[in-house]
Amino acid sequence: MNAQTETNSRELTYSEAIREAMDIALGNDERVILMGEDIGVYGGAFGVTGDLVEKYGTDRVMDTPISELGGAGVAVGAALTGLRPIFEFQFSDFATLGMEQIVNQAAKLRFMLGGAVSVPVVMRFPAGSGTGAAAQHSQSLEAWTAHVPGLKVVQPSTPEDAKGLLLAALEDPDPVMIYEHKLLYKMKGPVPAGHYTTPIGKAAIRREGRDVSIVATAIMVHKALEAAETLAREGIDAEVIDLRTIRPIDRDTVLASVRKTGRLICVYEGVKTLGVGAEVSAMVAESDAFDFLDAPIVRLGGAECPIPYNPQLEKAVVPQVPDILDAARGLTKGRI
Amino acid sequence: MPELPDNVPYAIRTYSPERLRDAFLKMHLIRKFEEGAENSYTRGLIHGTMHLSIGQEASAVGACMSLTDEDKITSTHRGHGHCVAKGADVEKMFAEFFGKETGYCKGRGGSMHIADPSKGNLGANGIVGGGLPIAVGAALSAKRLGTGAVTVCFFGDGANNEGAFHEALNMAAVWKLPVVFVCENNKYGMSTSIERSTAVKRISDRAAAYAMPGVTVDGNDFSAVTEAVDQAVAHARAGEGPGLVETLTYRWRGHSKSDRNRYRTKEEIADWQSRDPIVAMARLLVDHHIVSEDEIAAVEAEATTIIENAIAAASAAPDPKVEEATRDVYTALILDEGTPA
Ligand SMILES: Cc1ncc(C[n+]2csc(CCOP(=O)(O)OP(=O)(O)O)c2C)c(N)n1
Ligand SMILES: [Mg+2]
Numbered sequence: 074m075n076a077q078t079e080t081n082s083r084e085l086t087y088s089e090a091i092r093e094a095m096d097i098a099l100g101n102d103e104r105v106i107l108m109g110e111d112i113g114v115y116g117g118a119f120g121v122t123g124d125l126v127e128k129y130g131t132d133r134v135m136d137t138p139i140s141e142l143g144g145a146g147v148a149v150g151a152a153l154t155g156l157r158p159i160f161e162f163q164f165s166d167f168a169t170l171g172m173e174q175i176v177n178q179a180a181k182l183r184f185m186l187g188g189a190v191s192v193p194v195v196m197r198f199p200a201g202s203g204t205g206a207a208a209q210h211s212q213s214l215e216a217w218t219a220h221v222p223g224l225k226v227v228q229p230s231t232p233e234d235a236k237g238l239l240l241a242a243l244e245d246p247d248p249v250m251i252y253e254h255k256l257l258y259k260m261k262g263p264v265p266a267g268h269y270t271t272p273i274g275k276a277a278i279r280r281e282g283r284d285v286s287i288v289a290t291a292i293m294v295h296k297a298l299e300a301a302e303t304l305a306r307e308g309i310d311a312e313v314i315d316l317r318t319i320r321p322i323d324r325d326t327v328l329a330s331v332r333k334t335g336r337l338i339c340v341y342e343g344v345k346t347l348g349v350g351a352e353v354s355a356m357v358a359e360s361d362a363f364d365f366l367d368a369p370i371v372r373l374g375g376a377e378c379p380i381p382y383n384p385q386l387e388k389a390v391v392p393q394v395p396d397i398l399d400a401a402r403g404l405t406k407g408r409i
Numbered sequence: 410m411p412e413l414p415d416n417v418p419y420a421i422r423t424y425s426p427e428r429l430r431d432a433f434l435k436m437h438l439i440r441k442f443e444e445g446a447e448n449s450y451t452r453g454l455i456h457g458t459m460h461l462s463i464g465q466e467a468s469a470v471g472a473c474m475s476l477t478d479e480d481k482i483t484s485t486h487r488g489h490g491h492c493v494a495k496g497a498d499v500e501k502m503f504a505e506f507f508g509k510e511t512g513y514c515k516g517r518g519g520s521m522h523i524a525d526p527s528k529g530n531l532g533a534n535g536i537v538g539g540g541l542p543i544a545v546g547a548a549l550s551a552k553r554l555g556t557g558a559v560t561v562c563f564f565g566d567g568a569n570n571e572g573a574f575h576e577a578l579n580m581a582a583v584w585k586l587p588v589v590f591v592c593e594n595n596k597y598g599m600s601t602s603i604e605r606s607t608a609v610k611r612i613s614d615r616a617a618a619y620a621m622p623g624v625t626v627d628g629n630d631f632s633a634v635t636e637a638v639d640q641a642v643a644h645a646r647a648g649e650g651p652g653l654v655e656t657l658t659y660r661w662r663g664h665s666k667s668d669r670n671r672y673r674t675k676e677e678i679a680d681w682q683s684r685d686p687i688v689a690m691a692r693l694l695v696d697h698h699i700v701s702e703d704e705i706a707a708v709e710a711e712a713t714t715i716i717e718n719a720i721a722a723a724s725a726a727p728d729p730k731v732e733e734a735t736r737d738v739y740t741a742l743i744l745d746e747g748t749p750a
Pocket of ligand 1: 110139141163167486487535564565568596599
């Protein structure tokens with residue numbers, strides 16, 4: 074990370090921060106191209122690419138046909154042979170159509186070829202619920218790609234990290250999948266100007282605390298921080314850890330926190346079972362941090378169903394602040 | 410019906426005045442449904458998205474003319490029109506659009522998933538191209554089970570660049586299945602024009618690669634759509650295999666709830682609006698003395714009333730219960746982690 078001072082940092086939205094990262098990358102490196110559906114004149118379904126096509130032209134900001142399998146594969150092939158493509162899936166749900174190229178090709182080519190090649194492709198996945206777009210446009214499937222050795226998977230929760238992780242992904246020789254929660258696109262936060270990277274594989278402690286560790290991803294980081302404020306008024310001191318990367322996961326930060334607090338809540342939007350929370354819980358259970366636990370681990374994740382359309386139902390099936398409050402109060406009841 | 414000369418349009422020669430009047434009513438119902446949906450959205454009553462098919466009514470209704478309730482359709486994200494054309498109840502459609510328990514999907518699906526299996530509508534789809542292989546599967550069932558049913562598969566010009574399109578057409582042809590692929594070519598997949606996305610000029614040219622008949626028609630001409638699709642349906646029903654019909658049409662509104670139209674010109678939009686399929690249908694029916702000028706206005710008024718009543722009833726319907734959010738994931742509940750703590 075190059076030295077950044079507070080003074081050259083401005084307030085940007087999460088999507089502006091991503092756009093700035095792509096702008097810097099396109100400006101600095103001829104090998105960088107953007108590919109995706111409606112990322113040119115339309116500016117992207119969520120406006121993330123914006124007017125970059127006007128600055129860099131349609132040869133470098135390429136609208137693909139509606140061909141996720143082919144498009145992702147072209148990005149993989151281009152990355153294999155000298156380009157640095159940033160491929161946008163219009164919604165992360167549509168990456169299901171591109172899974173072959175992600176899972177069988179991008180993730181494995183280096184290994185299968187005995188290290189003779191690398192695939193420096195970056196893929197962006199707008200993910201998550203909350204937009205009323207129902208079951209096929211609201212999923213949180215990051216655990217799918219995080220299950221595949223050969224891929225790196227990040228979930229930035231702030232504008233600063235959205236930019237820094239994208240620039241880090243571009244410098245990474247291996248395929249990096251970036252899951253961007255759609256409800257974060259409009260969120261503002263300080264973003265350093267110029268080029269910097271946020272390390273892949275490193276969690277961030279967003280709030281220090283003594284009583285309970287809340288390990289969260291993406292939008293849940295903000296819900297956890299909101300809950301932590303309320304808990305503080307009740308005398309419960311929560312530590313909030315933003316995982317940021319789910320493969321490779323930052324064991325050290327999580328385990329150190331659990332050793333300190335003795336209580337763990339893991340909160341994420343993906344379906345609860347067989348997700349990020351299972352991995353975090355197992356990490357603790359398999360380590361000496363287990364001995365420090367004063368209470369059972371709590372996982373808060375998405376309900377065991379597709380995301381419903383009706384807004385009340387849509388809200389009810391993913392963890393909300395009151396769910397985190399209840400869990401923290403339950404874990405600390407009568408003990409602090 | 411007495412034989413009519415060939416210079417009389419196909420639809421007039423083929424369908425009774427009652428069927429034609431009903432088709433005209435359905436076209437109005439689609440237009441009014443879409444306007445009602447748009448209005449509800451603008452008034453902030455909808456949390457979600459929608460894709461309006463204003464301007465494409467002749468294609469939806471024309472393609473369903475020779476289908477019975479046993480015949481199936483698969484639809485798309487822009488599916489309200491197909492749904493009405495296949496005989497859906499607009500009140501249940503609005504209820505779904507408003508996320509109500511009384512909606513076609515009990516409020517779980519919304520605009521992009523409205524389906525009516527009782528009328529053979531296997532559903533809209535949130536995935537571009539998602540319905541294509543499903544339509545082939547429905548045709549496989551019909552053939553194996555000997556039901557005589559035909560499946561009409563609606564999809565857009567954008568969908569023809571998905572692998573699913575090519576795989577589906579090939580299997581349909583290899584297995585000679587009773588399915589008719591209806592590509593509603595409205596020139597754009599979201600912002601990407603067919604010229605910028607598609608290697609062939611006419612999507613119907615792609616039929617040749619799968620050894621099936623392919624034809625392109627004016628999708629705003631109800632009779633032309635009906636003639637082409639009816640012929641393909643008859644062919645499929647007779648066991649002669651699949652066909653592809655491309656209907657050239659245009660969506661008047663933006664891609665989804667809003668859209669800055671930066672990929673097309675005002676002139677282009679105005680040009681297509683001057684070829685309103687509903688106006689053309691009215692002219693067809695009046696010219697051939699199917700309905701009088703007075704009746705034309707009456708049909709529109711009837712559609713307006715039906716839609717107003719549907720919106721009122723659907724708005725007053727109950728929401729689904731939050732405790733039942735995980736219902737219907739499986740036929741029998743095998744795993745209940747419930748909603749978050
Ligand atoms: C697999 C997949 N990719 C992308 C999208 C996003 N998307 C929804 S509709 C659409 C355009 C579809 O164009 P077309 O098939 O021509 O249908 P039209 O919208 O014109 O009716 C796109 C890109 C999607 N829903 N599914
Ligand atoms: Mg189209």
